[in-house]
Amino acid sequence: MIELNNVSFAYGDRPILTNVTFKIEQSESVVIMGPSGSGKSTILRLILGLNCPQRGSLLINGENICVMKEDQKREIRKGIGMVFQDGALFDSLTVGENVGYYLLEHTKMRWEEIEERVREMLGFVGLDADEIIDKLPEELSGGMQRRVAIGRALLSTNPRVMLYDEPTTGLDPQATETVLDLINKLTLQRKISTIVVTHEIADAFAVANRFMLIWEGELIFDGNVDQLRDSADGRVRSFLEPFRTSFNEVRERKFV
Ligand SMILES: Nc1ncnc2c1ncn2[C@@H]1O[C@H](COP(=O)(O)OP(=O)(O)OP(=O)(O)O)[C@@H](O)[C@H]1O
Ligand SMILES: [Mg+2]
Structure with missing residues (x-):
């Protein structure tokens, strides 16, 4: 459904993403996490074809949106629903x-x-x-x-693909839960492939069982909750550190 192969992207001469590779299947749900400025929203912009990688390839349903004419791009984008970081109504x-x-x-x-x-x-x-x-x-x-x-x-x-950029930022716990439930309902009932970008580890666990961590433009982790918890990578550990408590609580609630 979505396939990035060694994708690198720069704004001007400032590198933002380096050699990012992953693949997301139909009706799969993944979370992209990472510090502010690490390149998460940029990945969503590339998937929508709003920007194009300078190196590597990005395929949606086997097709490269970046070589398409505007009207073909519009067709592809029809299959992708995007909820922007600020809600943007x-x-x-x-x-x-x-x-x-x-x-x-x-x-x-x-x-x-x-x-x-x-x-x-x-x-x-x-x-x-x-x-x-x-x-x-x-x-x-x-x-x-x-x-x-x-x-x-x-x-x-x-859409066959839904992209959510920080869908719960600024929401109270009740509203957060409603939005997360809705995301799950869409993924499961409509067999939509879902990417959720979030800072909130508890939200991440509520909507996915595959997690990616972007660090200074590199994909440094892609795996399940156990692999995430047990990762020996110092960057992964330092990202998770502030969440350790909620990490354990949520894990018990949802996965044990
Ligand atoms: N239009 C642009 N022109 C130049 N640089 C940009 C542009 N948009 C984003 N950047 C830079 O690219 C980097 C990655 O931005 P991006 O928005 O992907 O980060 P992010 O991981 O989504 O961060 P946040 O968690 O704060 O939303 C940042 O350093 C940002 O300043
Ligand atoms: Mg962002």
């Missing part, structure tokens, strides 16, 4: 217009038809359509906004 549009944005802009469907799909989608992401469809994003809580953003990504594209 259009603040001057209503919730309904946000969720139906792609259909409004790119199809000839009438609003009545679109609204029906939007209402269904809001229900799917656990929101009350009657209550919020005509509201502006600023009138919603952070957790609700994040769910609207996920709904928008889903309705735009009917």
